[in-house]
Amino acid sequence: MLSQYQQQYAALSDVTFSENEQGVIFIHVASSLAKAQLCLQGGHVCAFQPQGEEPVLWMSDSALFQQDKAIRGGVPVCWPWFGPHPNGLPQHGFVRNQAWLLESVEQQPDGVITVVMGINENEASRALWPHAFHLQLAVTIGSSLEMALTCRNVGDQVIEVGGALHSYFAVADIGHTRIEGLAGVSFDDKVSGEKGIIQCGDVLIDQEVDRVYLNTESEIFIHDEGQNRVIAVSKQGSRGTVVWNPWVEKAASMGDFDDEGYSQMVCVEAVNCGDDVFSLNPGENHTLTQKISVKH
Ligand code: TA6
Secondary structure (H helix, E strand, O other): OHHHHHHHOOOOOOEEEEEOOOOOEEEEEEOOOEEEEEEOEOOEEEEEEEOOOOOOEOEOOOOOOOOOOOOOEOEOEEEOOOOOOOOOOOOOEOHHHOEOEEEEEEEOOOOOEEEEEEEEOOHHHHHHOOOOEEEEEEEEEOOOEEEEEEEEEOOOOOEEEOEEEOOEEEOOOHHHEEEEOOOOOEEEEOOOOOOOEEOOOOEEOOOOEEEEEOOOOOOEEEEEHHHOEEEEEEEEOOOEEEEEEOHHHHHHHOOOOOOOHHHHEEEEEEEEOHHHOEEEOOOOEEEEEEEEEEEO
């Protein structure tokens, strides 16, 4: 597959491909606008760095890039559900653990590059979730990063679908970071178990935080004060926003999460969960989008 992709897209000098020892294929983008790295394992955006900026996405130094393993950082795709499954199926669904196919790569005259990755039902997915689907992630790389996750019901039954773009953002220092845009929004706290708490002001993180904010379509502003920048995250097709930082103990308990990594990351996730999961009739689509940009 690697040589096929290299030949197919040889004319795009800003796009190259590589494969690691575990057979994971990476797509490297280096244009005048930004650098990015994607991989077909999990349909995963691993890195994004606009020209003149520091990296925007966080990736654990001990992340694993291998078949059947979710990647600890960047933007994992959670689908067809977010979080734990009532029947003990894999947390955050199964597509982040599977190899996707590269469907297309295009570059516009202005230098913006769009990479489309896709996955269909397969023997492994049917064993977990007996439905036919096509899932596609279109990643548009320019001075901002746009992601559009579109699922299509290609079966003959109604399916219920949730999911998330589980984005890990890089910050200089979590102690000098605040998250604006959720004031007044009700959230369920997965750490304390409390539900229906109203957010007062910006979200500050000085302990483990795992919050599901409900009924919000707000744009989020991550004030990365240590780097004098704001990471703006807007979304469509989702009414849930999750904010997560594992803090010291939970970070240390995850083998693929750097022990000190918690101090330089925060997850802000565009989510379809709870009463925001949706039913798709045969032939219907749903698209979840997010746009990530850096402002000063
Ligand atoms: O989005 C927050 C969360 O649901 C946390 O509860 C934590 O489990 C995190 O996702 C990471 O999950 P993972 O399965 O990738 O380790």
